[in-house]
Amino acid sequence: MTSAQQLSEKQKKYLRGLAHGRDPIILIGSSGLSPAVAREFDSALGAHELVKVKARVGDREERDAILAELARQSGSSLVQRIGNVGVFYRPHKDKPKIILPAD
Numbered sequence: 001m002t003s004a005q006q007l008s009e010k011q012k013k014y015l016r017g018l019a020h021g022r023d024p025i026i027l028i029g030s031s032g033l034s035p036a037v038a039r040e041f042d043s044a045l046g047a048h049e050l051v052k053v054k055a056r057v058g059d060r061e062e063r064d065a066i067l068a069e070l071a072r073q074s075g076s077s078l079v080q081r082i083g084n085v086g087v088f089y090r091p092h093k094d095k096p097k098i099i100l101p102a103d
Helices: 009-019 035-048 060-074
Strands: 026-028 050-055 077-082 085-089
Touching (some): 009 077, 009 085, 035 050, 035 060, 050 060
Parallel strands (some): 026 050
Antiparallel strands (some): 050 085, 077 085
């Protein structure tokens, strides 16, 4: 997969604003991160570019590890994590829908 791009604080703030009204579309339960969930997440990123994920798993360290692994596998950037919800961004390769502000 491609590596995640480095986002400036201004860009992260912009993406957080866009994500605010969205509901999580990927839910990770107590069984953790399965290959099927990872594929669905990758597909969602391809379609939406900005995706919220709700991870209802053990403690904070386990949740952070799962969210970090999702970002690594998909080549996306973890924009924000609040509680058990993470916001991820990966621009579409050919036709990005979300245009980030300049640094």
